[in-house]
Amino acid sequence: xxxxxxxxxxxxxxxxQGQPARGKQQAKAVRTASAxxxxxxxxxxxxxxxVKAWILMGIGGLLYLNSLGNQFALDDGIVIIHxxxxxxxxxxxxxILTRDAYDSWYQYMHAGQMxxxxxxxxxxxVVFAIxxxxxxxxxxxxxxxxxLFYMLCIYTIYYxxxxxxxxxxxxxxxxxxxxxxLFAIHPMHTEVVDNVKSLDEILSLTLIMSTFIYSLxxxxxxxxxxxxxxxxSYFLALLAKExxxxxxxxxxxxxxxxxxxxxxxxxxxSLPYLGVLFIYMLVRKAAVGLSTSAPGGEILxxxxxxxxxxxxxxxxxxxxxxxxxxxxxxxxxxxxxxxNVIPYHTFTDPTVILSILLYIGMGLWGxxxxxxxxxxxxxxxxxxxxxxxVSNFVLFIGxxxxxxxxxxxxxxxxxxxxxxxxxxxSKMKLNARRALFIALFIPVIGLCSAEIIKRNPEWKSDQxxxxxxxxxxxxxxxxxxxxxxxxxDMADRTQDSVQRRIYLDSARFCLIKSIILHKNSxxxxxxxxxxxxxxxxxxxxxxxxxxQTVLENFPHYPNIDAYYEGLxxxxxxxxxxxxxxxxxxxxxxxxxxxxRVMPENADIWDNLGGAYFTAHNYDSAKYAWGVTLKLxxxxxxxxxxxxxxxxLKQVKN
Numbered sequence: 001x002x003x004x005x006x007x008x009x010x011x012x013x014x015x016x017q018g019q020p021a022r023g024k025q026q027a028k029a030v031r032t033a034s035a036x037x038x039x040x041x042x043x044x045x046x047x048x049x050x051v052k053a054w055i056l057m058g059i060g061g062l063l064y065l066n067s068l069g070n071q072f073a074l075d076d077g078i079v080i081i082h083x084x085x086x087x088x089x090x091x092x093x094x095x096i097l098t099r100d101a102y103d104s105w106y107q108y109m110h111a112g113q114m115x116x117x118x119x120x121x122x123x124x125x126v127v128f129a130i131x132x133x134x135x136x137x138x139x140x141x142x143x144x145x146x147x148l149f150y151m152l153c154i155y156t157i158y159y160x161x162x163x164x165x166x167x168x169x170x171x172x173x174x175x176x177x178x179x180x181x182l183f184a185i186h187p188m189h190t191e192v193v194d195n196v197k198s199l200d201e202i203l204s205l206t207l208i209m210s211t212f213i214y215s216l217x218x219x220x221x222x223x224x225x226x227x228x229x230x231x232x233s234y235f236l237a238l239l240a241k242e243x244x245x246x247x248x249x250x251x252x253x254x255x256x257x258x259x260x261x262x263x264x265x266x267x268x269x270s271l272p273y274l275g276v277l278f279i280y281m282l283v284r285k286a287a288v289g290l291s292t293s294a295p296g297g298e299i300l301x302x303x304x305x306x307x308x309x310x311x312x313x314x315x316x317x318x319x320x321x322x323x324x325x326x327x328x329x330x331x332x333x334x335x336x337x338x339x340n341v342i343p344y345h346t347f348t349d350p351t352v353i354l355s356i357l358l359y360i361g362m363g364l365w366g367x368x369x370x371x372x373x374x375x376x377x378x379x380x381x382x383x384x385x386x387x388x389x390v391s392n393f394v395l396f397i398g399x400x401x402x403x404x405x406x407x408x409x410x411x412x413x414x415x416x417x418x419x420x421x422x423x424x425x426s427k428m429k430l431n432a433r434r435a436l437f438i439a440l441f442i443p444v445i446g447l448c449s450a451e452i453i454k455r456n457p458e459w460k461s462d463q464x465x466x467x468x469x470x471x472x473x474x475x476x477x478x479x480x481x482x483x484x485x486x487x488x489d490m491a492d493r494t495q496d497s498v499q500r501r502i503y504l505d506s507a508r509f510c511l512i513k514s515i516i517l518h519k520n521s522x523x524x525x526x527x528x529x530x531x532x533x534x535x536x537x538x539x540x541x542x543x544x545x546x547x548q549t550v551l552e553n554f555p556h557y558p559n560i561d562a563y564y565e566g567l568x569x570x571x572x573x574x575x576x577x578x579x580x581x582x583x584x585x586x587x588x589x590x591x592x593x594x595x596r597v598m599p600e601n602a603d604i605w606d607n608l609g610g611a612y613f614t615a616h617n618y619d620s621a622k623y624a625w626g627v628t629l630k631l632x633x634x635x636x637x638x639x640x641x642x643x644x645x646x647x648l649k650q651v652k653n
Contacts, residue, residue: 041170041426044434045177052177053158057151060184063449064147064193067456071139072196073465074335078105079197080128081137089133096125100288108558120288123239124200142196149202150193154184156209157411164216165258165375166415171422179418181441185448186410187330187455191403194459200241201407207237208244208408211273212254219259219269227272234273238280243408246385248277253381257373299518300478303339303400304392306519311344314352316392318345319401321355323387327406327413333455335469336476337401340517359384376419383412462486470510477517481526484510488533507533522553531563540570544597564598571597572607584615602632609641618645 045052072081083104085092100106101119127145135141158180166172183189192198214230217223237244251273255266284290299305304312319342334341345352362384369377386408388394399405421440425433458468466482473479487507491500511530515523531546544567550557571594578587591608598604609624622645628638 040172041174042430043171043173043177044430044437049162052162053155056158056177056180056184057154059181059445060154061147061151063185063452064150064456066453067147067194067459068140068143070143070194070456070460072142073459073462074195075197076195077462078102079125080142082108083125083128084108086125086128086132087137089129092129093126096122096129098287101125120284121200121239121241122287123236124197124203127199127203128196143194146193146196146199146202149199149206150189153202153206153209154180156206156213157183160209160213161415164213165254165378169375171426175415175418175422178421178437178441179415181445182414182418183411185445185452186327186414187333187448187451188326188403188406188410190333190452190455190459191335192407194456195404198404198407201404204237204240204243205408205411207233207240208247211237211244211247211251215251215269215273216254216259219255219261231272231276234276235280238277243386243389245277246382246389248274250378250382250385253370254378257370257375257377298521299339300523301398302396303342304344305339307344311346312392314345314347314349315342315400317355317359318342318349318352320359320387320391321351322401323406323409324355324358326403327410331451332472333403333451334472334476334479335459335465336473336478338399338476338478341473341476342400376416379412379415379419381412383409383416386412463489475517477514477523480510480514480517481523481529484508484514484526484533485529488529488536491536501537504533504537508537522549524550524554524557527553528557528563532566535563535566535570538570538574540567540574540597541593543567543570564601565603567594567597568601568603568607571604575607575611579611579614584611587611588615588617600631602628602635602638605631606635606637606641609638613641613644618648621645 047055079101080086084107085095085099085104088095095103101121128142131138131141131145158176161176161179162173166176169175192201210233211230214226214233218226218230234244234247237247248270252263252266252270255261255269256263259266259269261269281290304315307315319337322342347353362380366377366380366384369380387406390397390402390405392400397405421437425436428436458464462482463486466479466486469476469479470483484507487503487510491503491507494500494503508530511526511533514526515530518526527546527549531543531550534540534543534546547560547563547567551560571590574590575587578584578590588608588611591604591611594604595601595608605624605628609621609628612618612621612624621641625638625641625645628635629642632638
């Protein structure tokens with residue numbers, strides 16, 4: 001990018017902000033001796049900033065219009081639906097600000113912190129609590145909020161690029177518009193906008209852009225209100241998500257290449273933001289601590305649990321390459337990239353080697369851009385720095401990959417692509433360039449729009465999401481487990497007995513597959529749902545095995561007693577079917593198996609007493625009802641049964 005030395009050099013170059021250099025020392029600072037100030041190219045579309053901003057925000061909003069009828073999916077249940085602090089509205093905000101993001105869920109599950117390092121991202125959860133206070137648990141309001149915040153994010157990106165970072169590049173106005181357009185229409189953003197919980201990603205990037213904007217405004221105006229706005233934006237960005245930590249590196253870089261600061265000046269100007277980071281770390285430590293403890297033994301939260309160290313490193317490099325590939329070709333999209341979706345790789349894999357070379361090249365290129373004080377260094381290192389945060393190289397994040405995790409880096413990607421599209425066409429005449437870009441972007445916008453509009457309804461609920469994604473990632477433990485659970489739900493809702501059996505058989509297949517794929521330990525959630533499925537299929541012995549497995553791995557699993565109550569009904573139904581055929585021996589046998597599974601359950605003993613009574617085995621009936629009353633002294637049916645036996649004896653006598 002750099003400075004033009006003559007009008008014949010390729011590509012428009014960066015012009016320093018402020019007045020042109022007026023001496024040898026200043027000329028040296030901007031790395032140009034006598035270069036003329038490059039003229040700004042006439043924009044492809046001569047529209048005002050406001051009009052273009054509304055066009056970009058309108059496109060971003062319209063693409064997600066059909067998401068407003070969606071419900072909740074994926075992690076929305078943990079963060080919103082079952083988050084007591086959110087449900088408390090205003091009164092829950094203090095707890096949100098002072099505890100782990102998943103604290104309410106951990107309490108519900110009677111579990112300790114499950115994710116290494118904790119999750120302190122209170123800002124979006126506070127927004128959910130405010131929405132809850134005013135609108136209740138409205139799906140529409142929460143999805144509308146995500147779309148509106150996404151539109152605001154688009155605006156801040158366009159403002160920063162057009163009015164600050166790229167304003168002194170000859171085709172800077174076009175680059176800002178095209179880059180923001182590419183960002184707005186990128187299908188990889190569907191998870192961020194459609195999954196309500198991912199508002200933290202949108203708020204984080206929006207506030208990072210706001211920090212950039214106000215920090216540069218302060219340099220231009222020296223008005224303290226802009227410095228205060230920048231500092232507040234940065235603190236809120238940190239509260240949104242941890243990505244903002246990268247600004248300790250990115251802000252000095254921005255001040256150096258776009259803020260007319262030398263190295264020492266750029267570092268000095270960053271000190272107030274370093275102070276904000278220090279305060280944030282104190283707040284975070286008080287809320288969740290600063291632990292970066294090693295990942296645990298659950299493979300869904302540690303996808304490299306059964307990999308060798310070499311396999312883990314190679315796979316992490318492969319994932320970085322996959323991110324880059326999917327930014328260019330975002331298809332197919334998936335809600336899950338956990339263990340087994342991305343196989344382990346080795347350093348002999350050509351894709352791993354290509355990924356390593358790509359990122360080494362980007363790093364060296366970025367350093368060269370810094371040396372040249374080139375504005376393109378900011379998007380390059382914005383891409384790399386934010387990707388490093390989710391690479392598992394710097395911090396372990398508990399996941400190998402996720403579409404939401406590339407949201408920040410996609411900003412850098414969009415700017416780089418837009419810049420070189422304009423750079424390589426810079427010598428074309430204006431009308432020819434305009435025609436070329438229209439011809440290029442009509443199909444691009446069409447394809448991206450089609451994919452986004454198609455994907456939005458797939459995020460409507462867990463049912464639509466997982467029953468779609470099971471075809472995209474058939475070896476996903478999480479998707480198979482959730483698809484199985486949704487099939488069980490569908491079986492409960494249908495009145496057609498044949499369709500009900502089809503749903504339950506599908507559930508059993510998916511749940512068993514997820515358990516088999518989950519190699520290293522018991523997948524508790526799938527065992528629980530498989531037990532429920534077996535209960536509904538009237539296979540209570542198998543269900544009992546599943547529930548026992550749950551308790552062995554999670555002794556205090558919430559509401560487990562309710563699932564055992566379902567077994568009482570299953571054993572009793574089987575017994576009634578045998579009794580209807582006159583087969584009292586098998587009827588009694590089924591209930592005896594039930595008492596072995598649930599020896600402390602009064603109802604199963606009561607049913608056994610009734611079976612013995614119907615079979616005229618009164619002594620056994622008396623014994624069974626006696627046990628029932630030991631477990632529940634006021635059990636009405638057992639009391640009636642014993643009275644009936646007593647009456648029969650009196651009649652005999």
